[in-house]
Amino acid sequence: MIFSKAIVDTIKGIEKLNAESMTTAKTHINSLTKPLGSLGKLEDLAIQLAGITNDPLPEVSPPGIAVFAADHGITEMGVSAYPKNVTAQMVYNFLNGGAAINVFAKQIQAVLKIVDIGVAEELKHNKLEEKKVMNGTNNFALENAMNNNEVNQALQVGIETAMMLINEGAKTIIVGEMGIGNTTSASAITALITGCSVEDAVGYGTGISEHMREKKIEIITNALLVRKPNPNDPFDILSKVGGLEIAGMTGAILKAAEQKVPVIIDGFICTASALLAVLMDEKVSGYLIAGHQSQEKGHGHALSFLQKQPLLQLDLRLGEGTGAALAFPLIQAASNMMNEMATFESAGVSEKS
Ligand SMILES: O=C(O)c1ccc[n+]([C@@H]2O[C@H](COP(=O)([O-])O)[C@@H](O)[C@H]2O)c1
Ligand SMILES: Cc1cc2nc[nH]c2cc1C
Numbered sequence: 001m002i003f004s005k006a007i008v009d010t011i012k013g014i015e016k017l018n019a020e021s022m023t024t025a026k027t028h029i030n031s032l033t034k035p036l037g038s039l040g041k042l043e044d045l046a047i048q049l050a051g052i053t054n055d056p057l058p059e060v061s062p063p064g065i066a067v068f069a070a071d072h073g074i075t076e077m078g079v080s081a082y083p084k085n086v087t088a089q090m091v092y093n094f095l096n097g098g099a100a101i102n103v104f105a106k107q108i109q110a111v112l113k114i115v116d117i118g119v120a121e122e123l124k125h126n127k128l129e130e131k132k133v134m135n136g137t138n139n140f141a142l143e144n145a146m147n148n149n150e151v152n153q154a155l156q157v158g159i160e161t162a163m164m165l166i167n168e169g170a171k172t173i174i175v176g177e178m179g180i181g182n183t184t185s186a187s188a189i190t191a192l193i194t195g196c197s198v199e200d201a202v203g204y205g206t207g208i209s210e211h212m213r214e215k216k217i218e219i220i221t222n223a224l225l226v227r228k229p230n231p232n233d234p235f236d237i238l239s240k241v242g243g244l245e246i247a248g249m250t251g252a253i254l255k256a257a258e259q260k261v262p263v264i265i266d267g268f269i270c271t272a273s274a275l276l277a278v279l280m281d282e283k284v285s286g287y288l289i290a291g292h293q294s295q296e297k298g299h300g301h302a303l304s305f306l307q308k309q310p311l312l313q314l315d316l317r318l319g320e321g322t323g324a325a326l327a328f329p330l331i332q333a334a335s336n337m338m339n340e341m342a343t344f345e346s347a348g349v350s351e352k353s
Pocket of ligand 1: 079080081082177178179180181182183184204205206207266267268269270294295296299316317318319320
């Protein structure tokens, strides 16, 4: 067995959504003072939340956000528009409250954790979760990104971070990331798991030129030919072409699902982690809510594979959990609808004749 026991146990603990709570939620929705079905996808969302939490009147606040930061050896190949040290610089920006995710987290009153799971520089800050597994992945054009032990450690950091947020009261988990070069890893993962072509999985990331995108496609194509990750083996994929923050997000998603806590997935990189988690156990899918669809080319393929419709389409391509945080008020609305709306009976309103 390659997966550590803690990870196997987490996966084993994931249950199907609770059908009885979903039926009760549906009956309740149909008793609320509105024409039948008139709150559309919010009704589906409320039913999903009921199934996830095993509570027909689900609570989703407060949300907890984990941003996993790590570096990528593949940046040596010139695949990003920004230098690698932006990862470390942005971590300090998160810790000092200046990034987009800080602003949106505050807006939704979320608890925000910044996790160094593999930044290639020593970082010091009293608010930083210091969980460094290694100083960035290896360059997967030349060697495996991580060894088995490193994959297990990164998954474990994700598991522990989600549990920490849940222990602190989080009722919804938002996963986000920061890692210069990570769209290259996410593209490789997306192509492998969804079966789409590398060309279809690769986009412009932080804003590279078309010429650089062609180079990025070639680098990924060659790496897949040489490393030969098994598309049915999430562990093999992570170790050969993965990322530390990608493994961290996968672990956090698994733990949230095991704990029956809804997970809002963010952009392209975060969805690559969701693909891996679903490959580990398809029951994870029920716990996932797609916050938005990123501008990154491969995100549409990943969401279609997961059969998820994004709540928002705002042409974002930032990451950090921003799209998921922006989508949270809709999930909150679905929960509030269940908990606060009057029924036909309580309000004395006549039902459909
Ligand atoms: O979330 C997305 O869909 C997304 C799309 C493009 C880029 N990003 C962010 O940009 C960084 C990766 O881009 P790149 O070009 O360096 O591979 C990383 O820090 C991500 O958070 C994020
Ligand atoms: C400035 C900057 C901020 C980011 N946040 C997430 N990815 C990012 C990439 C860059 C380059």
